[in-house]
Amino acid sequence: MTPILSVDDLTIGFGGAEPVVSDVAFELAQGQTLALVGESGSGKTLICRTVLRILPKAARIRSGRILLRGRDGETDLVRLSERRMRDVRGDRIAMIFQEPMRSLSPLHRIGNQVIEALRLHRPVSKAQATDAALRTFERVGFPDPERAFRAYPFEMSGGMRQRAMIAMAMITKPEILIADEPTTALDVTTQAQVLGLIKELQAETGTAVIFVTHDLGVVANMADQVVVLNRGRVMEAGPARAVLTAPAHGYTQKLFAAAPSIPAAAAPVAPPPGRDLILEIRSVSKTYRVRGNAGWRSETLVHACRGVDLEVPRGKTLAIVGESGSGKTTAARIALGAEKPDPGGAVIFRDAKGTEIPVHAMSRSERTAFQRKAQMVFQDPYSSLSPRMRVIDALTEPLEIHEIGDREARRERAAEMLAMVGLKREMLFRYPHAFSGGQRQRLSIARALTLDPELLVCDEPTSALDVSVQEQILSLLEDIRDRAGLSYLFISHDLAVVARIADEVAVMRGGLVVEQAPPRTLFHDPRHPYTRALIAAQPVPDIDRPIDLNLVAQGAGAPDTWPEMFRFGQDAMPGLMELEPGHKVRCHA
């Protein structure tokens, strides 16, 4: 069979600099899925934009051919005139993008933006286009297509927006669909559903798909062919099964080693014995009043946390897992005293000497002591370091604030911290922009450690990083925990990351803890439908363990669609039952 698209010898560069993509070649067969896999900077995004010729202004195609064979013969997309290229875009090759939040115009209705794609390429009336759009909406799983048609993007959740993007791409029945990390910005259960949808549509329409991703788990679920990229070069290419089961190239093997995964089957473990707690969160609730931006709107209440009880034992890691909006970050902020809980809740911190500090009723001296002992590592290492402060200033600043040591001692401490996180002493005098994402996250960790804390709150510390870097940071965090006797409160949306680092996991949904257990117990015997959905939705880089969409569908819906035993509404909810020692589930007895 002749491939529908072949890319030959493609080289792309910016200005006169070294090419960022060199000699890339691959072929896409009719109805198949080709995965372009690589970390940030591998050139995968640039390649798929080149196919549509929507490159940034400064980028130049230095050499190569992109041959599209289809309805009307063979065309070289690199040499096609801009005018004719416009007929290819959206009609023969459609694209969906990474961020559904920002890839739709905020000021135009969804319906308007979708039918536009059809009307640009087909001589259809508005009514016909609307009909087609409504049918497509129904197909991509909108419960109420008419409503979606009239809605604005900001009125929809991320998953729904991505469905709208898919509808927009598929309405012209293109021969090729390019999906650029279409699920990276989505929650894991939503990701599973969107991946399932793309597969179904592909089977129905016979569209060929180029799937760009950094996630080997997603590759295992989607791809027929795999192309592994590193620094603009193809490292390895071949059928998915071959590449995934027996990666030949060293780089691919490295990617596999780094990919976190949930252990396939694990034995339950006995609950830890009597506890020395460093942090206790007692029946903490948080209600936000959301006011319209002016007095002419009534206010609504948002329950970010509802009756959360959590305990962090000294020297252990408690992980809170949940999708966006589950209340996990609010819980962490309350634990650090950045926010006050509703009356009735309390957070107690116990330092190594056993002194109790009530985090939300601290005296001035208690506050200073608490700030020294509890520190935070943030999600985005790019925005959590001031670009105008040298590393040494960022690292010594906490010491200055707490008036610890003299100038020399502070410097010494900063250098020591750098060594601890695996960076070199010479880097003290550089600015953050000189560091990569992973190095910056090491800096953030070093900064959090300078005050010699006992508790570290990590808010998704690895989710902005590449897989191989993520692996290094997790190792570092484990290593530091064991060496310095730290305790972690670890916030994440990623079960696989948590599986590795946590001693206990609390799964949150809608402001409530729905299940809580040590990770091995949790993965061996998840009881709650939502936990099961989370585990099932996690893409695993094993081609023989595809995502079970049924399990995902059962637990990912709203809490009032769960089985009778677990169901809860806005007001009434079941309590947290201890099924076996150390394993708690929110259900009716």
Add this chain to the structure above:
Amino acid sequence: MTILRYAIYRLFTMLVTLWIVSILIFVIINLPPGDYLSNQIAELRSTGQTAAVDQAEFLRREYSLDQPLWRQYLIWAGFAPGPNGFSGLLQGDFGWSFEFDKPVSEIVGGALWLTVLVNLAAVIFVYLVALPLGVLAAARSRTWVDYTSAFVGYLGLATPNFLLALILFYYGNRYLGLPIGGLMDPAFEGQPMSFEKMKSILLHLIVPTFVIGTSGAAAMMQRLRANMLDELSKPYVETARAKGMSPSRMLTKYPLRVAFNPFVADIGNLLPAMVSGSVLVSVVLGLQTIGPALLAALKSQDQFLAAFVLMFVALLTLIGTMISDVLLMLLDPRIRYEGRET
């Protein structure tokens, strides 16, 4: 429905603001010691003209200048009865100008509408010039189109308005036969509106509009260009390109639509800047707007005239912001539907 509720809400806040502004204006105007009449009385006393002193004393009582300040304010605004019952701004009595010895309404009557006209023309000019140039400069950023429009724009910003006025008058008159000074042919002054008078006003408007509007247009153009450039790098623009839209259609449908919001929001800022900016220009160009009247009134502590002019400017500003707020609400569904049940 939401729009209507919002408009009513905005109208209400506007009235409250206007009320607070009126207090501020009154207090500020009365900050310098003395007033027009007491200055005059002192002068008359020293020259021994007792008859005139009596008349001035009468005026003082008539306009309650002998009352404490807070009572003066209440009487002026029309919240409390003066010597002749309720007669203040609320009742449509704008007070007496001592300098011109006429009721304020007579002095500013015609000038009010000419002021509105001149500034409206300038605002329209600003938008007509800035919109296409700003979009063009953004779409062709870093090419000669962009640089030329930026150069012309900066020239417009940097040239003092009165200088620009003189230059334009000279060349306009010399090569195009445009009239110099004033807002209409002197023959039409005080005449009822007619087609000829209208034509004369429009001809006279050309140069003032240009002079008052240039710097605003230049600033606005640069702002629009910056907004457009921001929007052009957003992913939804890429989506539109990937759909196969032509560049011009894509530009006007998506980024311009978003960049338009700050553009609209600027109406509120533009009006007061223009009104106050045009005071000096009006003096130089001899326009019969309220600008020259305001200048004269402030110099001679002619308090009712000054207060009225300032109130009028405040009202224009508030109306401007209100219009832009309501327009924004109409244009931007994010504001309109925020918090709508999904």
